[in-house]
Each structure stands twice: as structure tokens, then as C-alpha cells.
Amino acid sequence: MEVNYKSLISKNCKNIPTSFVREILAVCEQPDMISFAGGLPNPTCFPAEQMKQAFIQIMENEGAETLQYAGSQGYLPLRQWICDRYNSKYGLSISPENILITNGSQQALDLIGKLLINPGDPLMMEKPSYLGAIQAFSAYRPEFHQITLNSDGLDLNELEDTILKTESQVLYGIPNFQNPTGITYSAETRENLAILLDWHNILFVEDDPYGEIRFEGKFQAPVFALNPDHTIWCGSFSKMISPGLRTGWICVPKELMPYLLRIKQATDLHTNNVVQRIIYRFLTDNNLEDHLCKVRLAYKAQKDCMIESIRKHFPEEISYTNPEGGMFIWATLPESMNSEALIQKAIQEKVVFVPGKSFFTADEGQRNMRLNYSNSSEEMIEEGIKRLGTIIKKAHKKTSIRASMAG
Amino acid sequence: MEVNYKSLISKNCKNIPTSFVREILAVCEQPDMISFAGGLPNPTCFPAEQMKQAFIQIMENEGAETLQYAGSQGYLPLRQWICDRYNSKYGLSISPENILITNGSQQALDLIGKLLINPGDPLMMEKPSYLGAIQAFSAYRPEFHQITLNSDGLDLNELEDTILKTESQVLYGIPNFQNPTGITYSAETRENLAILLDWHNILFVEDDPYGEIRFEGKFQAPVFALNPDHTIWCGSFSKMISPGLRTGWICVPKELMPYLLRIKQATDLHTNNVVQRIIYRFLTDNNLEDHLCKVRLAYKAQKDCMIESIRKHFPEEISYTNPEGGMFIWATLPESMNSEALIQKAIQEKVVFVPGKSFFTADEGQRNMRLNYSNSSEEMIEEGIKRLGTIIKKAHKKTSIRASMAG
Numbered sequence: 001m002e003v004n005y006k007s008l009i010s011k012n013c014k015n016i017p018t019s020f021v022r023e024i025l026a027v028c029e030q031p032d033m034i035s036f037a038g039g040l041p042n043p044t045c046f047p048a049e050q051m052k053q054a055f056i057q058i059m060e061n062e063g064a065e066t067l068q069y070a071g072s073q074g075y076l077p078l079r080q081w082i083c084d085r086y087n088s089k090y091g092l093s094i095s096p097e098n099i100l101i102t103n104g105s106q107q108a109l110d111l112i113g114k115l116l117i118n119p120g121d122p123l124m125m126e127k128p129s130y131l132g133a134i135q136a137f138s139a140y141r142p143e144f145h146q147i148t149l150n151s152d153g154l155d156l157n158e159l160e161d162t163i164l165k166t167e168s169q170v171l172y173g174i175p176n177f178q179n180p181t182g183i184t185y186s187a188e189t190r191e192n193l194a195i196l197l198d199w200h201n202i203l204f205v206e207d208d209p210y211g212e213i214r215f216e217g218k219f220q221a222p223v224f225a226l227n228p229d230h231t232i233w234c235g236s237f238s239k240m241i242s243p244g245l246r247t248g249w250i251c252v253p254k255e256l257m258p259y260l261l262r263i264k265q266a267t268d269l270h271t272n273n274v275v276q277r278i279i280y281r282f283l284t285d286n287n288l289e290d291h292l293c294k295v296r297l298a299y300k301a302q303k304d305c306m307i308e309s310i311r312k313h314f315p316e317e318i319s320y321t322n323p324e325g326g327m328f329i330w331a332t333l334p335e336s337m338n339s340e341a342l343i344q345k346a347i348q349e350k351v352v353f354v355p356g357k358s359f360f361t362a363d364e365g366q367r368n369m370r371l372n373y374s375n376s377s378e379e380m381i382e383e384g385i386k387r388l389g390t391i392i393k394k395a396h397k398k399t400s401i402r403a404s405m406a407g
Numbered sequence: 408m409e410v411n412y413k414s415l416i417s418k419n420c421k422n423i424p425t426s427f428v429r430e431i432l433a434v435c436e437q438p439d440m441i442s443f444a445g446g447l448p449n450p451t452c453f454p455a456e457q458m459k460q461a462f463i464q465i466m467e468n469e470g471a472e473t474l475q476y477a478g479s480q481g482y483l484p485l486r487q488w489i490c491d492r493y494n495s496k497y498g499l500s501i502s503p504e505n506i507l508i509t510n511g512s513q514q515a516l517d518l519i520g521k522l523l524i525n526p527g528d529p530l531m532m533e534k535p536s537y538l539g540a541i542q543a544f545s546a547y548r549p550e551f552h553q554i555t556l557n558s559d560g561l562d563l564n565e566l567e568d569t570i571l572k573t574e575s576q577v578l579y580g581i582p583n584f585q586n587p588t589g590i591t592y593s594a595e596t597r598e599n600l601a602i603l604l605d606w607h608n609i610l611f612v613e614d615d616p617y618g619e620i621r622f623e624g625k626f627q628a629p630v631f632a633l634n635p636d637h638t639i640w641c642g643s644f645s646k647m648i649s650p651g652l653r654t655g656w657i658c659v660p661k662e663l664m665p666y667l668l669r670i671k672q673a674t675d676l677h678t679n680n681v682v683q684r685i686i687y688r689f690l691t692d693n694n695l696e697d698h699l700c701k702v703r704l705a706y707k708a709q710k711d712c713m714i715e716s717i718r719k720h721f722p723e724e725i726s727y728t729n730p731e732g733g734m735f736i737w738a739t740l741p742e743s744m745n746s747e748a749l750i751q752k753a754i755q756e757k758v759v760f761v762p763g764k765s766f767f768t769a770d771e772g773q774r775n776m777r778l779n780y781s782n783s784s785e786e787m788i789e790e791g792i793k794r795l796g797t798i799i800k801k802a803h804k805k806t807s808i809r810a811s812m813a814g
Contacts, residue, residue, distance in 0.1 A: 003660070008523055008576060013521060016670065048466045051681075052463055052466035059456070059459035066651055067652065068649070068650060069447055070651060116416070135673035139673050139674070244477060253410070263423065265423075265539075266517065266546050267546070270653070
């Protein structure tokens, strides 16, 4: 009998949106393509030599333990390192009992989705929000409610309205250099949000993969520092060290850990033991601040170059964010223009970005484009933005003429 | 406001049973404890030196690519290696398009659960079955139907009855050296199962983590080889090389791959790139057959030692399997005895096993015990089985006296 595979696919799977970035991966990988589409860190900053030294140490001194099964919660010294760093950096008081090591922060989002979401449950997030989070949570079929993200962070009035209207209990957000917008919550927004979480008894899933990559302005403590009982804080080594390591962590109130551990066991037993130990050795045998300095300087140069190129080559009517860290700039086209209509032209001209639509759970974002600067040289950034500028100007002229004829 | 964390936990999470093995981990790790409880491979076989050499090569020649984000489906040369090996070993005709690399086969089961299971869907599996599979699938809330496992494999009459009664479309099983029983499907059972899959249009999830660890008898092709359209075949490097690597794979009909890829993206983007490349280098720079020979010889010696010790120290009324590969022996106590009642005594005497109950979805298995031999020296195996024998004999005497007094 022929198999009707499609009829076997679960509702969960069918509900996961596809990723524009992953779908055009083949396009992005063409050798002469300039890609602002992905979210790839700058590979010149990867510490390959130090990783090699770390691994040699591990295989020579603790090979058998490293290659064996390990605890689901993660390598204790690495969990302790995370606590020590952030207790001292942000004045937290977390212990290894609060930490679960995950396969990057994408897995953190999946585990949290599994932990908290029943089909049809309301789930609040920023508008726009990280596509990977929309994908991870969609697999558990929540009802999404997106809340406007202003230049100083989440719109807290709209948040309260949404809480009252939907009886939501969970909010997901990225307070530092948000993906896709590059926006950072102000200190005031953080403080007020922490109060509202308490007031309405909301659990905040604080995704913080870029926190260490601040290249301008002052470091700000996470919302978790202000309200640890109402916050699940997710961190990652992907941008600090390297994403190929697929290692991140979740910091949760202790009461949630037994549930999270049961989920981690059921999902993949434990995070890669080899890589957890490599990271720990790297962190203890090297000066992390020196390494992060290098990363921040590289990202700042790339961001500055992209901002300058946008000023030079984009029409004045286009607005854009100017992030203090992270990897993305968010541009907004004039009304009547459409970023999806531009992408085909852009691919022809060998430059690619992500149209805004991907970051909304409803049909919005037609005027937006996400631009990544961390994976291109300054020459490529200038050239790519120049090409995009030409395409946008051409399209803009057309729509303006059309508008004036209609008018 | 105080957070009522428990009220936030999803139905999915609440439905996952806890793992006896993980719960008594602290007990197992006591230095003088003899543990037959876990499913840990023999660490003396781990190729730490070769892993070190592989990693040095990688960091020196392909550091930047290795540390960057990678494709969701997995490292192409590794997928090609898997195809080449099994196309030649079992006469398959699979290509890298059929293969997805996962974080060990536990993640394979989770991804398959997400792919196929809606809440309440019937799901068939062997009775008893692998606890990790019960956990992974439970997170998607199927209705389990366990089907008797005979000494030559799944009871196919009972399978047909269950299909007709429940309208199940999916069957999960472990044809080689099953966990927990050590049972292997006969060639005849495989052939008849392959026909039934076709007949009733059933998808078979064939879990095969131990296939390469056959130390007696003849290698048998997987059911996948007999009916590739109706089979999802899961393999793993955990027992072939090392479980700390957390690397396995799923081999699926091409039609299912786009769905599985979407799920893998949403779940954790991709499997650890560093470790995928270490494994590939290890496999190409070393003679795998030499390595597997070493592993098989070690396991055979341990299994033989445990069987001999059982013959010597267990009362005659206890029956047990004699596996041709893998890591487990399944013992059945005489009627009226209970393995859960024995475990506390056993822990006192510094020996531990897994009571049978964990491997059943209903309240069964009271007379069974799962014994792992791969992680103890021969001295420890003999001593541990001797201690268990003493405990069992004492308990058996008590229940016999009670029975004769009642009679």
C-alpha cells in the first residue's frame, strides 16, 4: 500500500512556520552573494587555536568521563562558572541548581515551550519578534499576542491591556539588542516591566543571547536581576564564543528545575559533554574579557560601517535603528513600498536580506527589512548596501510616480 | 505576588514519567556501589587518543567552518559515510537526502514524537519497551498500546489485533538486542513484520542503537531494508564510539524530510558541528572495524561473565535472556516475588538494578529486573550478581514459606 505521509504529520509540526533564512540558504551560499540575511557571528573572532588546546587537555586528562553519558542538568563546573560570572557582573545570587545547560538557546526556547504551553494558551511576545522563537513555540500551538516594541522597549500600556484581555501568563522578550530590531529596553522599561510581572503574576522568558556583545553604551542588568521569581533567563555561548558549539543555558527559579530536567531527559538526555568541557577549559585557561573585547570591536566596526553606508546610499525616507550591540539593524521603508517585492530584485543583484514579514505572527512587516552586519567585511557591507540603495531608489521612484498619478 | 509555578506546567510535561535510573543516579555514583542499573557503555573502549588527533586536524584545517552555524540536516560527509556503510553492509540504497543527524537517538525519538503524534493518537510499542522512548513520546500524549515481545520478537498476531482494534498507524520497536530485554527479532519475524507494515499501512519506527554491537550470531539487516517506505530507521554513534558525543541519526523516506527539517530547526537549529566533524574524521582516519571488534569482545566477555554468575548464584526458578549483542539481560522472578521490593535491600547491600515496572506503560513488570553488564568489570559483575543472588534467595524463601503456610 502506498503511504500517505502527509496524513501522518502532526498538528504541531504543521503549525511550525518555515524559516526564510534557511529556505534561501542555497542562495546565500553562492560565492559572489553578499548576505545580510543570516544571523552568523564574525568567524574571524572564533578562537580555534584555544579550542584545540582545551580539547587536548580534556582528552589527555579526563577522556573517559568526557566521552561517557553525563547528568541531564549539565557539567557542574560550567554551571558554577555561569553563576560566578553573573553574580559578580549583575549582582545576582544564583547557584548551579538554577542552571540547565542546553544545545544553544534555540533548545532553551523549545524546552520552555514544552514546559509551559498547552494548545491554545495565550503567549505574549514583542512585535516584531525572533523568528526562531515563533518557530519553537509554534510546535506547541499557543495563541500568539504580539505587543509593540518602541525604541525604549516593550510598550507597557499595550502589555497591560493584553494581559487583561487575554489572561496571558507568559511573556517572551529580548531586552538586549533585540532580534530583529536591534532595540534595547531602557533602564526605566526594565524596572517598570519587573513591577508589572509581579503585579499581574506573569512569567517573563528573557532571551539574552547578545547581552555580552554590547559595543556601545552602558551594560544593563537583565530583568531577571530585578525580578528573579518571575523570570526565566536564557543565555548562550554562541555569540560569546562560537555557535557551532551549540551550547547555551537556562536560568530558572529552583521550583521549575525538576520539571525542566524531566523534559531535558525526554528530549535528548543531556547536552553534549565534550563541548561543555571544551567551553569550560577555554573559559578558565584564557582571558574571556580579552576575547570579548576583540569580538565587540569587530562588531562595532561592522555596525558603524553599515550605518554609514545606509546614510550614504539609502533614500532619506528610510528609517533604521542604530543598535548598541548584537548583530542586526532594522530598516523601515516608506509607505506603499514592500520589502518582499524587493527581495527578488536584490537576489538578482547578488545581495540578500530578510523581509520583515517573518518576524510577525500576523500579516505585517511588509515595509521592514532585517540587515545583519556581523558576517560581512566592511567592503562587502558598503557594496551590498549600495546595491540595495539602488534597488530601493528605483522601486521608490516607481511607487511615487504611481502614487502621484493616482493622486 | 507569589508564583504558583505548578499551575504553569503544561499537560505535556506532566505526562512525562520520571526515570528510575536518573532518580537513583546519586545512589549509583557511590564509590562502592555495583551498578547494573544504567545503560552506560564500557569506557575502556572509548578512543580518546584518536578523538584528540581528529580534533587537532579539524581546528587546524577547518576551524572557522566548524565553529560557525551549520545546516539543520547535518554535516554532509558524515551523512554520506552513513549511507556508504549501510548501503554496502545491508544492501540498502539510501542517500544523504534520507539522513538527518540528531543529538543522539534520544533526540531522534523526540523529533519523531513531534512529527507524528497528536494528543490521544494510538501508538504501538513492544511490551516491555525502552523507558527513554516512553518518556520522549509521552511529551506528546499518545495513547500507548504495548504488544507482547516473545523470544523471537514482536507477537505479530497481537500486533494485528491491536491495529484492527485501535486503528494505530505507528509502531515503535527495537529489533536488535532490545532494551530492556536483550531480545532480537528473528529473520522470520522481520520478514513477516515488513509484510504486515505494508498490508495495514503502518509506519515502523525502528530504533537501532545497538545494531553494531553484535558479539554472537549473524548480523541481520534492519526491517528498514525490507520495507524502506514504511520504516523510519534510527541509528547512533553512542554505542559504536561514545555516548558523550550525543550524535545519532534518523533515516527516513524522502517525503518526510522537509517536515523533519522544520522540526529540527524549531527544536535546536542543528546538531553540534564540532562533534559531527570529530566523528567524521575519526571514522575516516581510523579502522572502524578494529575499534568495533574491541568493543564487541569486551561486551561479550562481560555478558558471558554475567550469564555464568547468574547460573551460579541465582535460584533456579529465575529465568533470564541471553542476548547476542547490546547491553542488557532481562531476568524474571518466580511468581509472588516483586523486584521493587528487592531494590531497597539491594541498595543496602551496595548493588543496584532497574525494576521492571519502568518499562511498561501500564502497571506491570513487577517480576522483572533489567541488568546491565557493560559498565562493570568481571570481578564486579560476579560480586554484584552474588549479592543479588543472596537477596533473592532470602526473599524467595520467605515468600515460599508464606505460600506454603497459606496453602
